[in-house]
Amino acid sequence: xxxxxxSRRAFLKGAGGVAAGGxxxxxxxxxxxxxxxxxxxxxxxxxxxxxxxxxxxxxxxxCQPRTTLLNALRNHCDPPLTGTKLVCxxxxxxxxxxxxxxxxxxxxLLLAVDARGKEVRxxxxxANEDELSPVQAAFVEHDALMCGFCxxxxxxxxxxxxxxxxGASLPEIKSACAGNTCRCGTYPxxxxxxxxxxxxxxxxxxx
Amino acid sequence: MxxxxxxxxxxRSEMKVLNTDVPRVxxxxxxxxxxxxxxxxxxxxxLHARLLLCxxxxxxxxxxxVEPAKRIAGVVTAAELADRPDRTIFLxxxxxxxxxxxxxxxEDGLRAIEVRYREGGWAVTPEQAAAxxxxxxxxxxxxxxxxxxxxxxxxTERALEGADATIDETYxxxxxxxxxxxxxxxxxxxxxxxxxxxPSTQAVTGSRGEVAQALGIPADRVEIVCDxxxxxxxxxFSIGPEGLAACQLATELRRPIHLMLTRTDEFLMGGNRSGxxxxxxxxxxxxxxxxxxxxxxxxxxxxxxxSNPGQPYIYKAETDSMRIGSVRTNTDANRAxxxxxxxxxxxxxxxxxxxxAYAIGMDPLDFRMRNLEDPVYHRQLNRxxxxxxxxxxxxxxxxxxxxxxxxxxxxxxxSTWGGGGRRVCVVTVRIDPDGSVTSSAGSQxxxxxxxxxxxxxVAEELGLAVSQVTGRVGxxxxxxxxxxxxxxxxxxxxxxxxxxxxxxxxxxxxxxxEWLECGPGDVVFANGEVRSGTNERMKLTWSEACSxxxxxxxxxxxxxQSHLQTSGIHGAQAVKVEVDTETxxxxxxxxxxxxxxxxxxxxxxxxxxxNGGMIEAIGYGLFEERIIDPWLxxxxxxxxxxxxxxxxxxxxxxxxxxxxxxxRQQVIGMAEATIIPGQSAxxxxxxxxxxxxxxxxPLTADKVLMGIQEKA
Numbered sequence: 001x002x003x004x005x006x007s008r009r010a011f012l013k014g015a016g017g018v019a020a021g022g023x024x025x026x027x028x029x030x031x032x033x034x035x036x037x038x039x040x041x042x043x044x045x046x047x048x049x050x051x052x053x054x055x056x057x058x059x060x061x062x063c064q065p066r067t068t069l070l071n072a073l074r075n076h077c078d079p080p081l082t083g084t085k086l087v088c089x090x091x092x093x094x095x096x097x098x099x100x101x102x103x104x105x106x107x108x109l110l111l112a113v114d115a116r117g118k119e120v121r122x123x124x125x126x127a128n129e130d131e132l133s134p135v136q137a138a139f140v141e142h143d144a145l146m147c148g149f150c151x152x153x154x155x156x157x158x159x160x161x162x163x164x165x166x167g168a169s170l171p172e173i174k175s176a177c178a179g180n181t182c183r184c185g186t187y188p189x190x191x192x193x194x195x196x197x198x199x200x201x202x203x204x205x206x207x
Numbered sequence: 208m209x210x211x212x213x214x215x216x217x218x219r220s221e222m223k224v225l226n227t228d229v230p231r232v233x234x235x236x237x238x239x240x241x242x243x244x245x246x247x248x249x250x251x252x253x254l255h256a257r258l259l260l261c262x263x264x265x266x267x268x269x270x271x272x273v274e275p276a277k278r279i280a281g282v283v284t285a286a287e288l289a290d291r292p293d294r295t296i297f298l299x300x301x302x303x304x305x306x307x308x309x310x311x312x313x314e315d316g317l318r319a320i321e322v323r324y325r326e327g328g329w330a331v332t333p334e335q336a337a338a339x340x341x342x343x344x345x346x347x348x349x350x351x352x353x354x355x356x357x358x359x360x361x362x363t364e365r366a367l368e369g370a371d372a373t374i375d376e377t378y379x380x381x382x383x384x385x386x387x388x389x390x391x392x393x394x395x396x397x398x399x400x401x402x403x404x405x406p407s408t409q410a411v412t413g414s415r416g417e418v419a420q421a422l423g424i425p426a427d428r429v430e431i432v433c434d435x436x437x438x439x440x441x442x443x444f445s446i447g448p449e450g451l452a453a454c455q456l457a458t459e460l461r462r463p464i465h466l467m468l469t470r471t472d473e474f475l476m477g478g479n480r481s482g483x484x485x486x487x488x489x490x491x492x493x494x495x496x497x498x499x500x501x502x503x504x505x506x507x508x509x510x511x512x513x514s515n516p517g518q519p520y521i522y523k524a525e526t527d528s529m530r531i532g533s534v535r536t537n538t539d540a541n542r543a544x545x546x547x548x549x550x551x552x553x554x555x556x557x558x559x560x561x562x563x564a565y566a567i568g569m570d571p572l573d574f575r576m577r578n579l580e581d582p583v584y585h586r587q588l589n590r591x592x593x594x595x596x597x598x599x600x601x602x603x604x605x606x607x608x609x610x611x612x613x614x615x616x617x618x619x620x621x622s623t624w625g626g627g628g629r630r631v632c633v634v635t636v637r638i639d640p641d642g643s644v645t646s647s648a649g650s651q652x653x654x655x656x657x658x659x660x661x662x663x664x665v666a667e668e669l670g671l672a673v674s675q676v677t678g679r680v681g682x683x684x685x686x687x688x689x690x691x692x693x694x695x696x697x698x699x700x701x702x703x704x705x706x707x708x709x710x711x712x713x714x715x716x717x718x719x720x721e722w723l724e725c726g727p728g729d730v731v732f733a734n735g736e737v738r739s740g741t742n743e744r745m746k747l748t749w750s751e752a753c754s755x756x757x758x759x760x761x762x763x764x765x766x767x768q769s770h771l772q773t774s775g776i777h778g779a780q781a782v783k784v785e786v787d788t789e790t791x792x793x794x795x796x797x798x799x800x801x802x803x804x805x806x807x808x809x810x811x812x813x814x815x816x817x818n819g820g821m822i823e824a825i826g827y828g829l830f831e832e833r834i835i836d837p838w839l840x841x842x843x844x845x846x847x848x849x850x851x852x853x854x855x856x857x858x859x860x861x862x863x864x865x866x867x868x869x870x871r872q873q874v875i876g877m878a879e880a881t882i883i884p885g886q887s888a889x890x891x892x893x894x895x896x897x898x899x900x901x902x903x904x905p906l907t908a909d910k911v912l913m914g915i916q917e918k919a
Contacts, residue, residue, distance in 0.1 A: 064309075064311060066311060067311065071309075071310060071311070074247075075249075075255075075309065075310065079249075080247075080249045081240070082240070082243065082246070082247035082249065083239065083240015083241070084240070085246070085388070085389075085437075086246065087388045087389075087470065087847075088470050088846065088847035088848075089469065089470055090470070090846055090847060090848055092846070092847040092848045093388070093847050095388060122240065123238075123239060123240035124239065124240045124241075126239065127239050132235060132238065132239065136235070136238040136239060139234065139238045140230050140231075140234030140235055140238055141230055143228075143230060143231065143234075143811045143812060143814070143815050145231075145234060145237050145238065145654075146654035146655070146656075146815055146816075146819060147387075147388070147389070147435075147436065147437050147438045147653060147654030148233070148236075148237030148238075148242055148435060148437070148654065149244065149388040149389045149437030149438060150388050151237050151238055152238075152240050155238055174855040174856050174858070175855075175856065177855045178854055178855050178856050180854075180855070181388070181847065181852050181854060182388075183385075183386050183387065183388050183438050183440075183823075183852065184438060184654050184815075184819045185815075185818050185819030185820070185821065185822030185823055185853075186815060186818070186819070187818070187822060187853075187854075187855050187858045187861075188818050188858065188861045188863075189814075189815060189818065190855070191855075191858075
């Protein structure tokens with residue numbers, strides 16, 4: 001995970017405003033909508049260029065200090081990287097999982113500025129040209145997806161797990177995707193796919 | 208098979224593609240992030256929109272001033288919703304909308320809106336709503352209203368008096384949420400003349416009309432695109448207030464609008480499965496007959512009416528009577544949710560059946576069979592009982608008692624559904640001279656595998672591999688299709704695909720007959736070749752055959768054919784659970800579901816659907832419950848931190864069985880049935896393990912522990 005001292009949660013509470021360098025954060029506007037007295041309009045400024053390394057390529061992304069890595073990927077990258085999904089926006093469903101320096105992380109809880117200097121991998125970066133990665137291929141073969149909205153997050157969590165240990169046991173696989181939620185109920189096929197992908201990675205030695 | 212006869216499904220033994228495991232064709236797009244959902248649509252100049260929701264269950268809106276929002280950097284406009292009421296009637300009712308250059312700016316804009324509410328009297332629980340001094344939620348009728356009575360209650364009362372054993376218990380189910388991972392909403396691109404719209408919808412065809420009306424243009428100028436959608440489960444039939452708001456902004460600004468609900472919005476205004484309360488007074492005879500059932504059924508669907516098919520549901524009682532009604536509260540209206548009403552009905556009747564069985568000292572599996580007329584259930588219950596280990600289980604006629612350690616229990620439940628289709632879909636199959644084949648249907652794939660069978664049915668017909676046919680769905684230009692609800696998609700669509708494929712094959716046969724020196728009825732399509740059925744040396748590769756078409760492709764359409772589908776399905780489930788009698792904690796060990804579905808189109812996708820049904824029932828049984836503070840009227844768990852969904856570490860061993868003893872050669876939709884009885888089986892397994900009967904869902908550890916303490 002990130003070694004950042006300012007998480008997005010803290011930032012939203014106002015603590016991160018310090019790091020934002022003279023920018024009026026959303027906390028200034030966060031008072032209850034029922035209180036209408038102190039509602040002087042505030043100007044939000046302070047866009048900055050953040051250099052990110054995404055799937056091996058450097059990219060300058062224009063965003064705000066409060067912009068999450070998830071939002072940077074989906075809305076500020078060119079072209080937008082929408083494979084990483086916004087679902088809960090709370091770090092509780094894993095749909096936005098990316099690998100940051102090979103560790104799985106919820107990109108909705110990480111500020112884009114905190115991803116500077118780190119290698120970010122998204123679901124778009126796994127396939128080699130048209131050849132799916134072993135995890136992706138196994139997901140397709142085992143029908144480890146239904147609506148598919150949670151799928152990129154699961155693929156990333158399982159990829160992180162198997163790249164470290166292609167011999168991961170079923171309990172280890174379950175634990176690796178314990179932070180991912182699937183509403184269609186695809187779990188058993190995801191487990192099958194992960195076990196099969198691990199086997200293939202052990203044999204092939206490929207990532 | 209003669210081409211002169213109408214379309215017929217092949218015998219299962221002759222099938223090369225259908226009734227096998229087919230990896231879905233859109234799998235690669237979904238695993239690589241290339242699949243574009245409504246959430247993912249990005250257009251030049253697109254704005255992000257957010258809704259302002261009323262934070263009170265009912266309130267007069269005394270002041271609503273959107274002007275300050277317009278002064279926020281990045282905000283392009285803010286507006287009251289066209290039909291916003293002066294008085295709100297449910298928690299989370301949308302009132303205004305903000306459009307901005309970024310999602311963050313849209314949120315800033317929402318916070319800047321000046322709004323003042325005067326809270327009115329409200330009720331968020333059925334108990335509050337049914338109280339004598341409760342504020343009226345609907346002007347037209349009382350909050351609690353009995354809507355229908357069936358049977359002869361007097362007769363039932365007499366039968367209850369004559370029963371050998373009776374129970375009088377009330378079973379309570381909570382409000383559950385759909386929790387589609389992709390929230391509701393759409394992207395609208397409207398230039399004042401024409402519109403292209405990407406909704407997250409279960410109804411591509413229906414959305415077209417709704418959007419046209421909202422934009423004030425004829426439907427033929429609206430194009431709906433829904434290539435992928437992230438779950439619906441019954442909640443996405445209409446474009447909803449969020450769709451209307453997006454159209455309102457698009458009309459005002461003439462810029463593409465991206466309006467998808469936030470997760471909290473989704474909980475508050477995105478629909479739910481109605482809760483409810485069912486009082487069951489039931490009697491059995493010592494020989495194992497359900498001699499009497501009187502049911503009092505209350506549905507709780509917020510400002511909606513809730514759903515419940517009524518009692519005794521699947522079972523047969525010698526005498527039964529029922530009063531069924533609904534209680535309204537100041538909460539979002541319920542919507543259809545996968546098997547609307549059935550899991551609720553199942554929980555009450557399956558629990559009551561178990562209680563009666565133990566009351567007369569009979570094996571609950573045996574008692575079920577004595578009161579289920581359809582022999583399919585007997586076969587299915589025996590199968591799941593075998594698979595779960597019931598016949599080696601010690602507590603078959605008497606529940607266990609808490610041991611202080613781990614108790615093991617087994618429970619059962621059954622399900623039913625229609626799953627038949629109707630005439631709506633028109634499907635087009637096109638064979639091009641270059642050998643490409645497309646099959647197009649204006650239906651939608653909710654994750655069930657529709658796109659795959661739209662192609663694979665054609666592949667089977669033409670003797671091709673699945674990869675040689677492109678199945679296309681999710682586009683209003685592909686022809687009319689029904690909404691995907693009530694498990695009606697397969698039985699409505701697959702016959703039309705089959706008909707189109709058949710018509711394409713007949714047309715192609717007529718063009719090829721001369722080349723193959725045989726009659727059109729003797730042209731055989733198999734193994735990627737086309738050959739004469741009378742002279743095996745006369746054959747063409749697929750690309751040779753197609754090149755004969757010159758510049759004149761085959762285009763054939765197909766419509767629904769009643770004889771290719773039917774309705775009426777059955778399922779049975781069994782659960783094995785471990786109860787920690789020290790803590791009340793539950794661990795599911797194994798869950799088994801057998802499901803019939805007529806002719807299976809894609810066995811792997813069917814197993815996925817069966818697993819999905821079991822897993823959603825695990826959520827309903829163990830975790831899920833909407834909680835609104837009854838004193839403050841605040842939603843307490845409108846997020847994925849506090850509203851718990853089943854996850855990987857809670858998965859038992861899941862066994863999904865397609866009932867191959869069902870030899871009907873017609874397709875039937877089956878997805879809903881699989882979600883119906885799981886939670887009932889879990890509750891029955893807990894009672895079987897330790898004698899603790901939990902009569903309200905979800906089965907949380909505190910309830911189990913209280914039950915254990917009461918027994919001690």
